[in-house]
Amino acid sequence: MRRDVYTADHEAFRELARGFIAKEVVPHYADWEHDGRIPRETFARMGELGLLGTAIPEEYGGGGVRDYRYNAVLQEEAYRALVTLGTVRTQIDVILPYFLEYANDEQRGRWFPGLAGGTLLTAIAMTEPGTGSDLAGIRTTAVRDGDEYIINGAKTFITGGLLADLVIVVARTGTDPDNRRKGLSLIVVEHGTPGFTKGRVLDKLGCKVQDTVELAFTDVRVPVTNRLGQEGEAFSYLGHNLAQERITVAVGSVAQAHSAIAATVEYVKGRKAFGRPVADFQNTKFELAAMSAEVEAAQTMIDRAVLDLVDSELSAPDAARVKLFCTETQARVVDRCLQLFGGYGYMLEYPIARLYADARVARIYAGTSEVMKTIIAKSLGLNG
Numbered sequence: 001m002r003r004d005v006y007t008a009d010h011e012a013f014r015e016l017a018r019g020f021i022a023k024e025v026v027p028h029y030a031d032w033e034h035d036g037r038i039p040r041e042t043f044a045r046m047g048e049l050g051l052l053g054t055a056i057p058e059e060y061g062g063g064g065v066r067d068y069r070y071n072a073v074l075q076e077e078a079y080r081a082l083v084t085l086g087t088v089r090t091q092i093d094v095i096l097p098y099f100l101e102y103a104n105d106e107q108r109g110r111w112f113p114g115l116a117g118g119t120l121l122t123a124i125a126m127t128e129p130g131t132g133s134d135l136a137g138i139r140t141t142a143v144r145d146g147d148e149y150i151i152n153g154a155k156t157f158i159t160g161g162l163l164a165d166l167v168i169v170v171a172r173t174g175t176d177p178d179n180r181r182k183g184l185s186l187i188v189v190e191h192g193t194p195g196f197t198k199g200r201v202l203d204k205l206g207c208k209v210q211d212t213v214e215l216a217f218t219d220v221r222v223p224v225t226n227r228l229g230q231e232g233e234a235f236s237y238l239g240h241n242l243a244q245e246r247i248t249v250a251v252g253s254v255a256q257a258h259s260a261i262a263a264t265v266e267y268v269k270g271r272k273a274f275g276r277p278v279a280d281f282q283n284t285k286f287e288l289a290a291m292s293a294e295v296e297a298a299q300t301m302i303d304r305a306v307l308d309l310v311d312s313e314l315s316a317p318d319a320a321r322v323k324l325f326c327t328e329t330q331a332r333v334v335d336r337c338l339q340l341f342g343g344y345g346y347m348l349e350y351p352i353a354r355l356y357a358d359a360r361v362a363r364i365y366a367g368t369s370e371v372m373k374t375i376i377a378k379s380l381g382l383n384g
């Protein structure tokens, strides 16, 4: 169906992204999956090409255009080529907005050139072994001592944590007995700071190209000048930025669902059963036709949400609706596509198996489907 999200500038960016992915990602992707990471040099190369810093002001080496559609294009192109740029996506879609919104001039000078150039890699550490969905329950502490914070605690499931030079740590700097959401702060911890250790790289079901690690903080001293934004206000910052994070997951889900259908259409034309191409069975045609309609519906929904996000009009409940619908659609579609591959669909050498494994987490991270329903229900006046 016709899409009216992108302009000629976005399409030019798409060409650049498509060429880069074809030449510099696809040929190496299997190795990266095996290593469990995208190499640092690839970030630097993307920085050089201007793929990472479109939103960073020009004075720091960026493109100076804050327009989420460039991020969406990059994801769409990766999924079209049946690869994912997991840690890149986390860096520019999820983490960069915190720097853009809350870094002061001194911090911008310190960090923005490296973020635009792809020489500074980042992670965000919200989740802890004891708390994920309930972010107000964060227990990592940052206690003020003169012009430093002393951080103690543990984080888990941190995307890109292994190679990160800068980790935005969500830590408790205070408590308010009347409001458990108060008292959280964002503190940037640099790799190599004494007491900050990167622990196990977790072995995941899918998303093999991105590392997911545990982080530990034992009496880690960080200058107060590394705090992003106001002390104690991080919960509202998270609430604000999570809308974009959820749209990012949804953009990926819809793009992956399209790719699943395309890969399946190709496969069923070539595979024969009972002397006929699998594509000839009415069930195959009906399944793919129905899935195509579902994915177009999801595409229309996400396109609307992307435009609302660009206009700063996207509400938290709408971001939740879109994430819920698009990720659940992806799950249904990828599962049904895999079915049409038969036993080959279960083999990791076929892209549908990877799409299936990668898809599972979309209903969990950036807020689970159940948490999305909670947010939506509240917006319907169903509190309590």
Ligand SMILES: Cc1cc2nc3c(=O)[nH]c(=O)nc-3n(C[C@H](O)[C@H](O)[C@H](O)COP(=O)(O)OP(=O)(O)OC[C@H]3O[C@@H](n4cnc5c(N)ncnc54)[C@H](O)[C@@H]3O)c2cc1C
Binding pocket: 090, 123, 124, 125, 126, 127, 130, 131, 132, 133, 134, 156, 157, 158, 159, 160, 204, 207, 212, 361, 364, 365, 366, 367, 368, 369, 370, 371, 374
């Ligand atoms: C691959 C991967 C990458 C990740 N990357 C990052 C990262 O970079 N940084 C980061 O900080 N975190 C990251 N996460 C963590 C992710 O955001 C959390 O896993 C997610 O928010 C869920 O939290 P949890 O795992 O603690 O589950 P829990 O909160 O323990 O939830 C368990 C179950 O209870 C349900 N549940 C919880 N609360 C409610 C409720 N109120 N009503 C109904 N049901 C409820 C959940 O929906 C879920 O089904 C990542 C996770 C994964 C798997």
